[in-house]
Amino acid sequence: MAMEITQILLSAQSADTRVRTEAEGSLRQFQEQNLPQFLLSLSFELANNDKPAESRRLAGILLKNSLDAKESARKDHLVKQWCAIDVALKSQIKELLLRTLGSSALEARHTSAQVIAKVASIEIPQKQWPELVGSLLNNMTQQGSPAHLKQSTLETLGYVCEEISHHDLVQDEVNSVLTAVVQGMNQAGNPAEVRLAATKALLNALDFSQTNFENEMERTYIMKMVCETACSKEADIRQAAFECLVSIASTYYEVLEQYMVTLFELTSNAVKGDQESVALQAIEFWSSICDEEIDRQEYDSPDSGDSSPPHSCFIEKALPQLVQMLLETLEKQEEDQDHDDDVWNISMAGGTCLGLVARTVGDVIVPLVMPFVEANISSPNWRSREAATYAFGSILEGPTTDKLAPMVAAGLQFLLTATKDVNNHVRDTTAWTLSRIFEFLHSPDSGFSVITPENLPVIVGVLLESIKDVPNVAEKVCGAIYNLAQGYEDSGANSSLLSPYLTEIIKQLLAAAERTDGAESKLRGAAYETLNEVVRCSNLSEASSIIAQLLPVIMAKLGQTMDLQIVSTDDREKQAELQASLCGVLQVIIQKLSGKEDTKPIVMQSADDIMRLFLRVFGCHSSSVHEEAMLAIGALAYATGAEFVKYMGELFKYLQMGLQNFEEYQVCSITVGVIGDICRALDETILPFCDQIMGLLIQNLQSEALHRSVKPPIFSAFGDIALAIGAHFERYVAPALQIMQGAAQVCAQMDTLDEELMDYSNQLRKSIFEAYSGILQGFKDTKSEVMIPYAQHLLQFVELVSKDSLRDESVTKAAVAAMGDLADVVGEKTKQLFKNFTFCGEFLNECLQSDDEELRATALWTQGMIGRLMLSS
Amino acid sequence: MAPHDLRRPFKRRPISDQQKRRELSLLRQSQNRSDAQQRARNLASSVISLQSSSPDFDPEILSEAVPELDAGSESESSSFDIRQASRLRGPEARKWFARQLMLPEWMIDVPDNLSQDWYVLARPTGKRCFVVSSDGTTVSRVRNGSILHHFPSALPGGARKKGTSGPAQSYSILDCIFHELDQTYYVIDMVCWRGYSLYECTAEFRFFWLQSKLAETGACDPPSFYHKFRFSAVPFYNCNQSGLHSAYTGSLPYVKDGLLFYNKHAHYHTGNTPLVLIWKDERCSQYVIDTDNNGEVPNQQHIVLELQDEGKLVTSDDPPVPFSCLNADFVKQSGLSSGALIRFAIGDGGLNCVDGRFEKADLQYIGVSNRARAFADSYSKIMFQYMARHSPLKIEDLASNISHENQQDKPLEVEMSD
Numbered sequence A: 001m002a003m004e005i006t007q008i009l010l011s012a013q014s015a016d017t018r019v020r021t022e023a024e025g026s027l028r029q030f031q032e033q034n035l036p037q038f039l040l041s042l043s044f045e046l047a048n049n050d051k052p053a054e055s056r057r058l059a060g061i062l063l064k065n066s067l068d069a070k071e072s073a074r075k076d077h078l079v080k081q082w083c084a085i086d087v088a089l090k091s092q093i094k095e096l097l098l099r100t101l102g103s104s105a106l107e108a109r110h111t112s113a114q115v116i117a118k119v120a121s122i123e124i125p126q127k128q129w130p131e132l133v134g135s136l137l138n139n140m141t142q143q144g145s146p147a148h149l150k151q152s153t154l155e156t157l158g159y160v161c162e163e164i165s166h167h168d169l170v171q172d173e174v175n176s177v178l179t180a181v182v183q184g185m186n187q188a189g190n191p192a193e194v195r196l197a198a199t200k201a202l203l204n205a206l207d208f209s210q211t212n213f214e215n216e217m218e219r220t221y222i223m224k225m226v227c228e229t230a231c232s233k234e235a236d237i238r239q240a241a242f243e244c245l246v247s248i249a250s251t252y253y254e255v256l257e258q259y260m261v262t263l264f265e266l267t268s269n270a271v272k273g274d275q276e277s278v279a280l281q282a283i284e285f286w287s288s289i290c291d292e293e294i295d296r297q298e299y300d301s302p303d304s305g306d307s308s309p310p311h312s313c314f315i316e317k318a319l320p321q322l323v324q325m326l327l328e329t330l331e332k333q334e335e336d337q338d339h340d341d342d343v344w345n346i347s348m349a350g351g352t353c354l355g356l357v358a359r360t361v362g363d364v365i366v367p368l369v370m371p372f373v374e375a376n377i378s379s380p381n382w383r384s385r386e387a388a389t390y391a392f393g394s395i396l397e398g399p400t401t402d403k404l405a406p407m408v409a410a411g412l413q414f415l416l417t418a419t420k421d422v423n424n425h426v427r428d429t430t431a432w433t434l435s436r437i438f439e440f441l442h443s444p445d446s447g448f449s450v451i452t453p454e455n456l457p458v459i460v461g462v463l464l465e466s467i468k469d470v471p472n473v474a475e476k477v478c479g480a481i482y483n484l485a486q487g488y489e490d491s492g493a494n495s496s497l498l499s500p501y502l503t504e505i506i507k508q509l510l511a512a513a514e515r516t517d518g519a520e521s522k523l524r525g526a527a528y529e530t531l532n533e534v535v536r537c538s539n540l541s542e543a544s545s546i547i548a549q550l551l552p553v554i555m556a557k558l559g560q561t562m563d564l565q566i567v568s569t570d571d572r573e574k575q576a577e578l579q580a581s582l583c584g585v586l587q588v589i590i591q592k593l594s595g596k597e598d599t600k601p602i603v604m605q606s607a608d609d610i611m612r613l614f615l616r617v618f619g620c621h622s623s624s625v626h627e628e629a630m631l632a633i634g635a636l637a638y639a640t641g642a643e644f645v646k647y648m649g650e651l652f653k654y655l656q657m658g659l660q661n662f663e664e665y666q667v668c669s670i671t672v673g674v675i676g677d678i679c680r681a682l683d684e685t686i687l688p689f690c691d692q693i694m695g696l697l698i699q700n701l702q703s704e705a706l707h708r709s710v711k712p713p714i715f716s717a718f719g720d721i722a723l724a725i726g727a728h729f730e731r732y733v734a735p736a737l738q739i740m741q742g743a744a745q746v747c748a749q750m751d752t753l754d755e756e757l758m759d760y761s762n763q764l765r766k767s768i769f770e771a772y773s774g775i776l777q778g779f780k781d782t783k784s785e786v787m788i789p790y791a792q793h794l795l796q797f798v799e800l801v802s803k804d805s806l807r808d809e810s811v812t813k814a815a816v817a818a819m820g821d822l823a824d825v826v827g828e829k830t831k832q833l834f835k836n837f838t839f840c841g842e843f844l845n846e847c848l849q850s851d852d853e854e855l856r857a858t859a860l861w862t863q864g865m866i867g868r869l870m871l872s873s
Numbered sequence B: 001m002a003p004h005d006l007r008r009p010f011k012r013r014p015i016s017d018q019q020k021r022r023e024l025s026l027l028r029q030s031q032n033r034s035d036a037q038q039r040a041r042n043l044a045s046s047v048i049s050l051q052s053s054s055p056d057f058d059p060e061i062l063s064e065a066v067p068e069l070d071a072g073s074e075s076e077s078s079s080f081d082i083r084q085a086s087r088l089r090g091p092e093a094r095k096w097f098a099r100q101l102m103l104p105e106w107m108i109d110v111p112d113n114l115s116q117d118w119y120v121l122a123r124p125t126g127k128r129c130f131v132v133s134s135d136g137t138t139v140s141r142v143r144n145g146s147i148l149h150h151f152p153s154a155l156p157g158g159a160r161k162k163g164t165s166g167p168a169q170s171y172s173i174l175d176c177i178f179h180e181l182d183q184t185y186y187v188i189d190m191v192c193w194r195g196y197s198l199y200e201c202t203a204e205f206r207f208f209w210l211q212s213k214l215a216e217t218g219a220c221d222p223p224s225f226y227h228k229f230r231f232s233a234v235p236f237y238n239c240n241q242s243g244l245h246s247a248y249t250g251s252l253p254y255v256k257d258g259l260l261f262y263n264k265h266a267h268y269h270t271g272n273t274p275l276v277l278i279w280k281d282e283r284c285s286q287y288v289i290d291t292d293n294n295g296e297v298p299n300q301q302h303i304v305l306e307l308q309d310e311g312k313l314v315t316s317d318d319p320p321v322p323f324s325c326l327n328a329d330f331v332k333q334s335g336l337s338s339g340a341l342i343r344f345a346i347g348d349g350g351l352n353c354v355d356g357r358f359e360k361a362d363l364q365y366i367g368v369s370n371r372a373r374a375f376a377d378s379y380s381k382i383m384f385q386y387m388a389r390h391s392p393l394k395i396e397d398l399a400s401n402i403s404h405e406n407q408q409d410k411p412l413e414v415e416m417s418d
Helices: A006-011 A017-033 A035-047 A053-065 A072-084 A087-100 A106-123 A131-141 A147-163 A171-184 A192-205 A207-214 A216-229 A235-251 A257-273 A276-299 A314-329 A346-376 A382-394 A401-418 A424-440 A456-466 A471-487 A499-514 A523-537 A540-561 A569-593 A600-619 A623-659 A665-702 A708-748 A755-778 A784-802 A809-825 A827-836 A839-848 A853-871 B017-040 B044-049 B059-065 B071-075 B078-086 B090-097 B203-213 B241-249 B328-334 B379-390 B395-417
Strands: B102-106 B118-124 B127-134 B137-142 B147-151 B172-179 B184-193 B230-233 B256-263 B271-279 B302-307 B312-314 B322-325 B341-354 B357-368
Touching: A006 A017, A006 A053, A017 A035, A035 A053, A035 A087, A035 A106, A053 A106, A072 A106, A087 A106, A087 A131, A106 A131, A106 A147, A131 A147, A131 A171, A147 A171, A147 A192, A147 A207, A171 A192, A171 A207, A171 A216, A192 A207, A192 A216, A192 A235, A207 A216, A216 A235, A216 A257, A235 A257, A235 A276, A257 A276, A257 A314, A276 A314, A276 A346, A314 A346, A346 A382, A346 A401, A382 A401, A382 A424, A401 A424, A401 A456, A424 A456, A424 A471, A456 A471, A456 A499, A471 A499, A471 A523, A499 A523, A499 A540, A523 A540, A523 A569, A523 B017, A540 A569, A540 A600, A569 A600, A569 A623, A569 B017, A600 A623, A623 A665, A623 B017, A665 A708, A665 B017, A708 A755, A708 A784, A708 B017, A755 A784, A755 A809, A755 B017, A784 A809, A784 A827, A784 A839, A809 A827, A809 A839, A809 A853, A827 A853, A839 A853, A853 B203, B102 B379, B118 B172, B118 B184, B118 B241, B127 B184, B184 B203, B203 B256, B241 B256, B241 B395, B271 B379, B302 B322, B322 B357, B341 B379
Parallel strands: B102 B271, B184 B230
Antiparallel strands: B118 B256, B127 B137, B127 B172, B137 B147, B172 B184, B256 B271, B302 B312, B302 B341, B312 B322, B341 B357
């Protein structure tokens, strides 16, 4: 029997903390002690029209949370719990949910639709709710079904289609569902709320409709309905229909050819005349087509040898009209769009789409856009000047350098002058365009740059003047300096060209970062990021003294952040953000200076002070800072080497915290990498910390809650630790190897068709071999017999990998090396094993013929090691 | 159920600097990890000099010689080929073994880094030979492939004696010099041991194995019924001042015939190689200057060259160095055919060199060479012999080279220890 829980549900939303906490406790207790009754009671609450909206709302939320969770381990658990509930009781719950779809309360209907979809996602694939589709369709076809029931039924159908695959139903059912949805879109006989619900349901059901889109008649019918709906008199329905078209553009690109004329006309009218929410979707349709075609072009590289998916050149075919349409949007700017990150308007969408079109078609766009640029760039109207500049900046990626170079060379001086335009927008876009020019047409190392030794002083002068402009313009100027520096990256003869200006550039970037008028823009972040790139790309031998002077300046700034007054969480966030930027700069400086032996001492001299700062930053407890400081600490460990041990006492608790931060898995991952840096720096002196580190790492590997991308770095870290502490690793061998063997097993069973999973599998396998290598080499001098029991498994794993034709070269290399390590370290006891594993010779021969020199060298070494073994008696 | 987000990045760089920092850190970490593991393997230094060439076998020669070997064997590892070859008999075996020795070049200038990258050893006087033990017998073959001795030995598989020799496939190949005076095979290199090929191993590794493994078998014991000749490993030294001194002046059980220099990183390379060098002077060799058939030093330097098409005369090097040309009519008259080995004397005009490279020679025809010869002289031999007669490379030159290297190293060491 269901329990009466209205009062508890209401109390759980009470403003009184005590009442609320108590009610929440009761609910949790109920859920833990009797889940079936708990869910049934919630369903009753949701279904009962006499209950208050508040209690029904919470009942719905609790139901949803009992069936689905973002985190996959939790979700699996919930699904198991649901499946274990008595069938009769589940039917009762489902019945209540279906009944709620007819409720007069919109919110209850909506929640119920979502909960039904969650139950369907569990039960339909297992054929445990065969009557669901029938009863939903019945709601649609029954004479006298009220509009609100149809509306929530359509919503439910959409959600269900989104949750399941069309393979989970028989085709007849799929067809009936789609028919119901598409009929719901019909203008005749359906009120607006039903048509809107049907259109949104179709959007959710598009993936589900694959079979129907393959059939030309059915497809054409669906397309006709969508196009008709896109002309409805209600704007929200038109918008929903265009959303369908956007989704169709990417999902069913291959079959769009026959509808393109209609679609162009439809979208073009919307862009020109419809209200903005609809026009934005219409532009997005073309941006999606561009995305598809760019993808196809990239996929179609001549060396891939794969048959590429068809490319219908829709953009090229529509080009002149499309470009015209987009250019017209550019003059519809909003006055303050550059100040607010949340703005998205038609001129921004149009300009972005124009950039995508340029990337899609390349050179041919240039003659279509340049007349517009030339006609407007000197216009007295700021909108025209800004639009012209934006158009010019948009087409810089895509066309060839040959095509662009003369225009850019001719326009550069104009743009430099335009940085003084009276209008803020024009200056913003001009600075952005300059940054694009430096990004795409300034790579002296590969042979071309619009920047010459003659115009460089002028350019730097203009940029350093403009960086003092209003914050949004200054931010774009930072971007331009970033790309300018990148072109002169420390390699070859060109890296010196920027050296004479470094002092002044750094000074101005620091000044920009200091500005207080840029609070709302991203100026400070941009200034520091640009500073990083300037340092990274500088010619170290010429810039070392400048960078050495920058180091104490940044350290002082980081020190000052500790003294900021923190009142609100907002203050805390701002402090954290600033600390993150400054830790980033320190990381870059440390890494740059430790790149050469003669500049390393500069870091060493300040290491104590730098470390003290990082520890104080950790003391401020912000995970975002945590991450940046951690990255910087890794660089510091690399720079200081064995001396790093003196920091371990204080640092260690933060390393532990980092390793336990599953929520922000990037932090965890970076901490794991830093453990490796520290191992290499400390060697055996890391030993006192290893019990705790290994304990945490093993826990992390066993946890299903930790993001999987952190697991390969952890295996690599096993190798780092073992290599550092040598035979002391013995105590960890049993648990570590057990997990390594388990993970190897998992790799063997991975779906080889899933590209992302294959990437992961390659990373995982490589890291397991790295762990083997580190552990084996750690036992080289003593106690190598510890590894004898694991030799067989290692060779089995190598054999398995050797037979996988999809493996990555890096996996092969790690596998071959681990094999050699086994022969090298364990020696005689593995002799018979190597004889038994006959694949070894063949695998080595294959590696010896590789084009990769490193792989050949590793394979030769391994061959030598196995050879030595075979010779022993 | 989430609505499609329309907004796209606007006037923004696609990659964040933080992401870039992360990626650069990962790159650095992975590079450092790989360096650390390579160091653990002692691999870092040798990797650079490891060569990628496949085993130096010419499968054609083998299949030509042994028709029963199927084509599939060509792709097998070198150890397989050697095992097959060790069972070859008669002219096929001669032909094959004649190409299997690693042949030193003569030292005509001093290589760099002698003290770091090279070993030195005193070459015993005697016949260079390949000693193959397999299937219960041992065969030694001199440079042209013909058999010197056929005998039982304590080498793996070298005698029909139960217990000690191991399984039948356990065969070995040693590179030796047979020293007549004490009837001993002095082992200078190990090519195969107990069925496993050492061709792809560095000299450093081969010498290490030679020293540690040879004695274990009893091959260094005095002769007995199942062990007709004694074997002995030739001592080798790092080629620093003291190593050079030991090899040059040290007292050894055999008569020296010059010094051999082995590059530590070189694999066993069949045929001539510049990574093994021979050097001689009067003090450490009785045979600095070639003697004639009567054991006397001729007035003029004699050299043997191979006749090629169109009368070209070349050395045995690969590629051959052309030395001169014979007149076509002369070739015809003398009934010489392409491939013939011809002996010449170097006349008063001598050898002319420009910038260290041979330019032209004053050659006087003597006649077709002794049939026992398998090869023409190598370029380095001709040059060494020529230098020995005119301006020899002296032991002092070698020593001063080594001390010069050390001086160059010294200031660096001081700096690094600071």
